Amino acid sequence: MVRWLPLAPATVLLLLFLAGPIGYCVWIAFTDTQLTGASGSSFVGFDNFRRAFADGDFRNAVLLTLVFTFLSSIVGQNTLGLALAGLMRAASRPVRTVTGALVIASWVLPEIVAAFLLYAFFRREGTLNMILGWLHLPSQNWLFTLPILAVSFANVWRGTAFSMLIYSAALSGIPQEIGEAAAVDGASGPRRLWHVTLPMIRRSIGTNLMLNTLSTLSVFGLIWAMTRGGPGNRSQTLPVFMYDQAFVNSLIGYGTAVALLLLLVGALFSVVYLRLMKVEV
Amino acid sequence: MRPTAPLILAAAATVLTAGSLTACSSGSGSDPDTVKVAYNRSTDNKIRFKDEHFQSVKEQFEKEHPGKKVELLPIQAPDNDYATKAQQMMRSPRTAPDLVYEDTFRISSDIEAGYLRPLDPYLAKWDSWDRFVDTAKEAAKARDGRTYGVPDGTDTRGLWFNKEIFARAGLPAGWQPKNWDEVLDAARTVKQKVPGVIPLNVYTGKGPGEAAVMQGFEMLLYGTGADPLYDTTAKKWVAGGQGFKDALAFVETVYGEKLGPDPSDALDPNIGTKVATEWFPEGKLAISLDGSWMGQNWINGGPRAWPEWETALGQAPMPTQHGRAPGKVSMSGGWAWAIPRKAKNPDLAWEFIKTLQTAENAVRWDVVGAQIAVREDVARDPEYLKSMPGITFFTALVGHTHYRPALPVYPQVSTAIGEAMEKVTTGDGSPESAAKEYDEQLRTIVGDAVVGG
Numbered sequence: 001m002v003r004w005l006p007l008a009p010a011t012v013l014l015l016l017f018l019a020g021p022i023g024y025c026v027w028i029a030f031t032d033t034q035l036t037g038a039s040g041s042s043f044v045g046f047d048n049f050r051r052a053f054a055d056g057d058f059r060n061a062v063l064l065t066l067v068f069t070f071l072s073s074i075v076g077q078n079t080l081g082l083a084l085a086g087l088m089r090a091a092s093r094p095v096r097t098v099t100g101a102l103v104i105a106s107w108v109l110p111e112i113v114a115a116f117l118l119y120a121f122f123r124r125e126g127t128l129n130m131i132l133g134w135l136h137l138p139s140q141n142w143l144f145t146l147p148i149l150a151v152s153f154a155n156v157w158r159g160t161a162f163s164m165l166i167y168s169a170a171l172s173g174i175p176q177e178i179g180e181a182a183a184v185d186g187a188s189g190p191r192r193l194w195h196v197t198l199p200m201i202r203r204s205i206g207t208n209l210m211l212n213t214l215s216t217l218s219v220f221g222l223i224w225a226m227t228r229g230g231p232g233n234r235s236q237t238l239p240v241f242m243y244d245q246a247f248v249n250s251l252i253g254y255g256t257a258v259a260l261l262l263l264l265v266g267a268l269f270s271v272v273y274l275r276l277m278k279v280e281v
Numbered sequence: 282m283r284p285t286a287p288l289i290l291a292a293a294a295t296v297l298t299a300g301s302l303t304a305c306s307s308g309s310g311s312d313p314d315t316v317k318v319a320y321n322r323s324t325d326n327k328i329r330f331k332d333e334h335f336q337s338v339k340e341q342f343e344k345e346h347p348g349k350k351v352e353l354l355p356i357q358a359p360d361n362d363y364a365t366k367a368q369q370m371m372r373s374p375r376t377a378p379d380l381v382y383e384d385t386f387r388i389s390s391d392i393e394a395g396y397l398r399p400l401d402p403y404l405a406k407w408d409s410w411d412r413f414v415d416t417a418k419e420a421a422k423a424r425d426g427r428t429y430g431v432p433d434g435t436d437t438r439g440l441w442f443n444k445e446i447f448a449r450a451g452l453p454a455g456w457q458p459k460n461w462d463e464v465l466d467a468a469r470t471v472k473q474k475v476p477g478v479i480p481l482n483v484y485t486g487k488g489p490g491e492a493a494v495m496q497g498f499e500m501l502l503y504g505t506g507a508d509p510l511y512d513t514t515a516k517k518w519v520a521g522g523q524g525f526k527d528a529l530a531f532v533e534t535v536y537g538e539k540l541g542p543d544p545s546d547a548l549d550p551n552i553g554t555k556v557a558t559e560w561f562p563e564g565k566l567a568i569s570l571d572g573s574w575m576g577q578n579w580i581n582g583g584p585r586a587w588p589e590w591e592t593a594l595g596q597a598p599m600p601t602q603h604g605r606a607p608g609k610v611s612m613s614g615g616w617a618w619a620i621p622r623k624a625k626n627p628d629l630a631w632e633f634i635k636t637l638q639t640a641e642n643a644v645r646w647d648v649v650g651a652q653i654a655v656r657e658d659v660a661r662d663p664e665y666l667k668s669m670p671g672i673t674f675f676t677a678l679v680g681h682t683h684y685r686p687a688l689p690v691y692p693q694v695s696t697a698i699g700e701a702m703e704k705v706t707t708g709d710g711s712p713e714s715a716a717k718e719y720d721e722q723l724r725t726i727v728g729d730a731v732v733g734g
Contacts, residue, residue, distance in 0.1 A: 036368050036387070037689040039395035051725070056718075124545055144545035230488060231548045232700075232707050247365045249693050250390075 029257040035250035048257035058258065060233055061241035065217065065265065068152055068237050073216035076156035078209060081163020085171055086193075088164075100164075107161030115225035118154040119143070122226070147227045147235035154222055159215070163208050170204035171197070206277025213269045217262065238262045315350040316629045319370060319378035321363040322355035325554050327584035330577065330649045342636045349629060354378055359550055361490050364692075370621075371396040377623035379630040385420040385615050386491065386685050386692065388430050392423045393689035398622045399427035403631045409638055409656075416684065417655035421617045430617030431634055433643065434652025437573045437611040437678035438496055440464070440597040446567040447595075450474040457597050460604040461504070461531060464568070468540040471567040479560060480540045482569040485532055486703035487696070488550040494695045495612050495685065498702055500570055501528035503683045504601035504610040510694075511686035517732040518686075518694065518723055521701075521716030527602060529712035533705040542566075544706055558585040561594070570599060573675035577651035580669070591670040598678060611682040615655065653679065690726050697722040 029048060033041035052058045084103065088096045106114065121127045122143045129139040142150040174197065182192045198205070220239040223229060229236035229244065236244070238258065246255025318339075322332060332355060339351040356363050364387050370376045371391070383391060391397055404410045410418075413432070421430030444454045450471045458464045468480035483501075484493040502509045505524030512519055519525075535541040542560075546552060557578040560566035562585055569575075579587035598609035618637065620630045636642065644659050646652065648668040653676055654660040666672065685691060701719045704710035710718070723731055 034394065035365065036394040036396070037390040037693070038393060124543070141545060144548075228488060228550065230703070231486070231544065232703050232709050234707075248361055249696055250365075250368070251693075 025256050028253055029260050031253045033253040035252050037250060048254045052258055052261060057233055061236050061238045064148055065237040067148055069213055069216045072152040072155035073212040077159045077163045077212050080160045082167045084164045085167035089171055103161045103164055106158055111221040112225055114158045115222045119226045122150045143227060144231055151223045151226055151235055155219060166204055166208045170201040174200050202277060206273050210270055210273045214266050217266050313626060314348055315352050316626050316633050317352045317354055317378040318380045319354045319356060319367055320382035322357040324357060324359060325584055334646055334649050338637055338642055342633055374623040377621045379624040379626045380633055381619050381621055383430060383617055383619045385617050388421050388617060389423060389687045390689040390692055392429050396621055397429045397619045399429055401427050404428060412656045412658050414655055420615060430619040432615050432617040432655050434647050434650060435613050435615035435655050436653055437613055437675045437682050438500055439599050439678060440568055441571050441575055442568045442595050443593060444595050445593055446475055446478055458600050460600050461602050472540055479542050479566045481535055482542055482556055482566055483532060483535050485706045486548040487699040488548045489552055491695055492553055493702055494698045496570055496572060498528055498698055499612050500599050501531050512732055515732055517730045518727050520720045520723055520731050520733045522733050526712045526716045529701060529705050529715055532702055533712055536706045547706060562587040573653055574651035576669045596671050596674050607681050609681050611678040613682040613684055693726045
């Protein structure tokens, strides 16, 4: 009992500011609360969730969220981060410094600034098309034709630094002798990577995947500023869908239910990583 | 899994839920001598006529009421976001303004939510109320028969066209299309004879929001028959019937035949600013289905001075689909001043409304805001009548105008229409499939209160 006392203030604060709002959100998700148009709200059970699963736009949002997460986090940030970390170990100091500074700069930028930068890069009269024009290549209009690809690219550009730092730390923890021994035994580069390096940094990979996935699942500002989830609903991931329902259609209850479902998606990913990668948390 | 894992998951949960659904509040004390006025500031930093007008009324009010203060709370955001922010402010007495500027199409929704207080006791003692035209008095009247807002102007809509481009295309300077086909034919002629200009702009999609639904879709829909959106006698919403599909087909034709702006421009929330400050003045746009207030962008002190607009542009009424009587169609909206239920100083707020609506201020607001008058005395005022070329044209449309269904669910229905428009604009769906999806959404929104479909 006495041992718990020092923890009591922190526990109370956690309950008040963490568990409290979450509990309130869970409650709201089971009501038909609206921001406007109805004065009262009542308990409606699982109606909001039933509505979500019957809603084509919700299914579209789930699909796009998975595409966005897979492309930008699992494939993009993760492999690019590992590749950069690996290459930078072999590079000379000035190259390392410059590359590191550039990659980290894009990560340090506030989300909204990065979003506008990439919007200016991708838009029809934007930087990318100017460069393509100089090279006499056909122009693109990804923000309109393939918006989910454009925002995925934006997220890779912005979030790779995090993976790079984690993998740099992980790789520097591998003793040189192990790699040399494998080389003496005649293992080629790719085999050394697959059989020696990756297993040794397995835990870092798991941790990185988990953190990346969770932060990518909840990306809102980047997509909102670049496409607003449009055109149509071609880049409407779950957080954008949630915002649209809660604040554009004023359906706070439904929006919160979607938020809980998003939480569920995040939890599923986390459980998979915990099981597969034996991540230590 | 270590025992800390649930904590990490809980932290993620907070980020995903609580973090994304909390509203920030503009902290405000409750000073009994200060009236807090929330209004929407234009997202275009060059458009400040509204701020300047309210500022001058504030100074006037403070001079006339010694010891009282007015605190203007401009909210700079697109209309949708402004409404959301205002609703959040009105939820709590700590943040509720004393006076809020409301778009009349949302007001019934906010009345239903219990955000506003009835103004009848104040109106009963106010002589000027009799000068308001009946339709304007109805604009902020709820189903309980009480009035919740004082409108300060209205608007009408029609076709604006560039006479210079028309001359080059061999079209008449006195163009008056009789039906939809003549509008499309003129656009096709422009496309053929004057390459490089945008023939016809019809606002569309979720980005422009209500601007697309009202200026674009409803200007078409209300030309297809009587009560095409909401059946007032049956008190039911009309599911996407033939008129609905025809209006969508018109939008599809405009964008499918490349008669309109590039879809990526058309779906941009800021297209309205582009039309007014770039495309029209630079002679890049031939026809726009647009509002009576367009001129305010080009007059002195507007965001884009363009003195030639008076001679360069012509106006024509939007025709009905096949020229059915009365042959022209217009939609009207407008904004109103309302007092939140949780306002701390309602009486002082009412005093400020009275100052806003003195005869001189009412005229000046309609002039600087390029509004169509809602008061008989303003409509007769010589300063108002000569304030803007075309004002007589747009004031005359009031006789053929329609108002949106003043019902709490209208904003949601509007969103559904915006989505249907966006689908046919991007080519993601046909008018039939978009109308079908609209029907499904309509049933979700209003339950059984639907006819047809």
